[in-house]
Amino acid sequence: MDGSGLPTTRSTCPYCGVGCGVLLTPDGNGGLLVKGDPDHPANYGKLCSKGSALGETVGEEINRGYRLRTPLVDGKATSWDDALQVVADKFRAAREEYGPDSCAFYVSGQLLTEDYYVANKLIKGFIGTANIDTNSRLCMASTVAGHKRAFGTDTVPGTYEDLDEADLIVLVGSNLAWCHPVLFQRVLAAREQRGTRIIVVDPRRTASCDAADMHLKLAPGSDVALFNDLLARIDAAGAVDAAYVAQTEGLARALAAARENDAAETGLTDAELAAFAAEWIGTEKVVTVFSQGVNQSTSGADKVNSIINCHLATGRIGRPGLGPLSVTGQPNAMGGREVGGLANMLACHLDLENAAHRSAVKSFWDAPEMPEAAGLKAVDMFRAVGEGKIKALWIIHTNPAVSMPDADAVRDAIAGCDFVAVSDVTGRTDTARLADVLLPAAAWAEKDGTVTNSDRTISRQRAVLPPFSGARADWDILAEVGRRMGWEEAFNYQHPAEIFREHAALSGIAGKMGRDFDISGLEELSRDEYDALKPLRWPVTATKQGGRFFEKGGFFHASSKAKFVPVRWRPPVAKTGPRYPFRFNTGRLRDQWHTMTRTALSARLSSHLAEPFLDIHPDDAQDLGLEAADLVRIKSPTGEAILRTRITSDVSPGQVFAPMHWTGETAPSARIDALVAGEVDPVSGQPESKAAVVAVTNFDAAWYGFAVSLEAPKAKADYWALAKTEAGYRMELAGATEPADWEAEARRLFDLPAAEVTSFSDTSRGIARLAFHSGGRLLAALFVAREPVAVMRDYLATRPGEAASGVLLGRTPADVPDPGPTVCSCFNVGVKTIATAIEEQGLADVESVGAALRAGTNCGSCRPEIRALLASLRVGQAAQ
């Protein structure tokens, strides 16, 4: 079935915080056709490569053996009734025996607002501890703290429309082109229409620099020094908006701190600093977009305030086309912030440590007890788990055993915890494998609720597929545990709409207490109205709906004034030195998402960069005797990893970069956060994920391998990385010691004890190639060499299930072209296909490549790579 005739439903993409609307049409076989929603204000029909591939991540076939079908208690299939009783009993016992603070929830920005609300109500209002934190702590906490310090609440002043109307957009610590591609396309569209200038502030050259007028390659962690310098120059240039500053407090102290600033810490030249300041000061309509490069820092909150200070001083906030704009990493990080997902917050942006707020919520919930102090933030929480202080832990839709700093220690702490419940869609995550009770949760496209994106737009996620057999919605699971713990009334929900109404009603109380988050206009929403709810931006009250904040002040401090925060540059906590000479930056890739639990299901998304790698500068590579495709071992004080080498001047000498997506499931030697120490921002508690220090050495591999197969191989090698392909799987491998018998090794790897085998060997060069087949069809093939295996990978990846003959050659038959690694994921166009078209058809620019091959014409996030390819080929021709 092609789904024609089946109804199309509006919903929201489950990936980043842009919150794009999607149109979902079931294909009738458990799968989905996914299109961008042309009417959604976040994306107006556009989707990025990840969103476009959502259809490839759902359905019975792709999820067979991956999704959980039943609860597991101690690894054994159990009824929901028994499993939930175990969870309720364990939390009750811990609470009674060791007190409420022996219980903790670690949840995630992947939860819907309604799920999130119930989790908070249960633990803060009824179990009676504030020990709930979320992976938003690793993502947003510094912005939350910065917003609260400046505005009094965690308020995003502006909207996405500001990007359309700005004349200057500064991207600070944000690779928008890859991490929020649809917003980046919006920026490029503005550039087309009104010549919007783009400045990128990032220690690393990223795809976002492709369209930039200026790239400030500042020293890691020196953002405060840059924006202090800007603030001082704003003042020196007489660009302070005195009228607006009257709505604020503390400019003088902030300026004093800024004047003490040593701008040299940025590593930028005076000319660069002056040029940046001139652009920024000289452009009224400036939006400063910031993201993880700012947040994931031990001075993250100060970085945020150093940016907001400049906007407050110039009054550039709350009006069209200008203002500070934080872009969030997760689909519902904002919703989590609204319901008080963080350990120091209450629902509706109320403060846990504010007695009035506390009692308001307590009485609204009719809660037996409320904690009076903030709970443990993520890093402290898992330290407490490791110290045995947490007796019962519930982890929901996140993978801390991979994504937390000091990840190996966190993994061991979870493994050692008395009781760990994990809610997830699959048991195949580093964290789920450690669970005492594993609960199969309904996944995206199976559940109903709301999410809030980076510009305060609340959108519905709607269920268009039945829950995968045995799965249940998170609000339902949490409420059931609440009832089983004895709070039938408080958790007597039948439908998420009831939870939404309760949340809206509470926000009305918060609004009356002077909070920003007020959607009381929705508290009477009927079930049908909830189901039909169109995207809308909060607040939603009788008097105000959506719009911007702070044009005329009206801040949420007692004084109703904004506060300048005097900030001083602090270097990252970890210091480079002889033992750890390199500054270690981490980040995201265009086609992967977090720990890959969804994107790794898509062959298209997995083919762009199909193994973990380390970017290192050519000079450093030369000093270390590294060549492209060598493997490197990197060590930090907390952990180590083995990665593929990518030599590029995108990173500066002395700095290295690695993506953070790979896990024990996909590449166990590449659990990047194991190398990141648990150093946190004293204000926000957010870890410093992008400024660890490492030593880099050549990994002395005795052999390298490349494998393709129908079924996922089970590797034991020192290095391996698994990726999905259309035909099955591909795997890179390497080891320090060579097995005696490659055929035996391969049979174990592929679990093919008896399959027919064809083999090629060049023993004196350590080359072994084995193809396993049945009835002439290829089941699996392994290619081994002493150097990085040189074969046509992207052709071989298409061979499983096809004729086995000739596969050991490792390259295409003379008449078959090799597509090369995928550049355009949306239309699955390989780099060699593009290069050939450019040369043979004489294509001159990205547009003509798009016209010829469609590459780059959907989400556009591969256009920088296509442009780079065009450039390199031109250089090549010139050289000839």
Next chain:
Amino acid sequence: MERLVVIGAGMAAGRLLEHLEGADFDITLFNAEPRGTYNRLMLSPVLARETTYDEIVTHDDDWYAARGITTRLGERVERIDREACVVHAAKGPVAYDKLVIATGSEPFMIPLPGHDLPGVIAYRDLEDTEQMMDLAPGSRAVVIGGGLLGLEAAAGMAARGVHVTVVHLMGHLMERQLDLEAAGLLQASLEAKGIEVLCEAHSEVILGDSQVEALRLKDGRELPCDLLVMAVGIRPSVAVAQAAELEVARGLMVDDHMRSSDPAIFGLGECVEHRGQLFGLVAPLYEQAAVLADVLRGGTQTFEPKPLSTKLKVTGCDLFSAGDFAEGEGRQNLLLRDPSAQVYKRLILEDGRLIGAVLYGETTDGSWYFDLIESGEDVTALRDTLLFGPGYEGAELSRCSLAA
């Protein structure tokens, strides 16, 4: 006009006469067999009914007549008078200015008791072939010798419905051309044709009164048979040369111009020994014929022995062997094994050059390998694809899974 006498009308002599066409010689050709030159290599296909004798004759009476060559077929040369430069034969002497001895070789017959019984034959000429062809379906034959010739004989008879047993002294078949593994595949496919193969089998005595009846092995096994074919090798026919007191070791000694110890007398083909080497395969004999023709015309060409290649002419046993494939210090193997397809390929390299090839089941690239062995060119650049055939050079490969 110079008088040239050629003794022997084997394939080498036939080729020599072709090269001498238009040369200013008065040629007389002697042949012990009562016929001119035919393609002896094609006897196996004849035996296997894939062709007929008439089609493998390369030089018939008309051919000789058309070129004014005097033929004395079926007439054995008795002796050579080097003083008088005269060749003596039954029907009278012939004087020569230049003499070519191309007496070929005779099969080696193991002197087992009973080896002279009727029904004990070699596999050499048309008469032998005809005896094999005369066997009735269902009758039994034993072939001693699991070499090229013996296996072709065995396969040919088996194709005619004869129950054939091959008795081979060595550990595996065709040990001079094949390694153990390829020989194993060959034996399996011969057995699939109903041929019984006994390796490391020591023949002891041939049994029978008036006609061969069985072969008994040292281990006591008796192999009943109506025909026993000995195919254990050949030895140069040098009787007439020895009688003429020419220098003879294992064969008639010739220099690089194919000249014997008597400047007027030349050697050609399986009867000669050149630089200590004897010749059984046709390729070098054709080389010799070409060189000798040039020398006789007054040229200065020299004969350089080259690597040899072998193909087994047994339907369904695709086999190619060339050069040197013994294991050895500094020798490196490229190996392809595909048991389910009955394919085995082994290339042997030394100092970056290809020096040997053994192909079984898939031999289309054999001639390419043979050329590489002959040319001795460096194949390092081809090494990754050499075993898969020509035409794969210069492809763009990736060394990891990261987009370029």
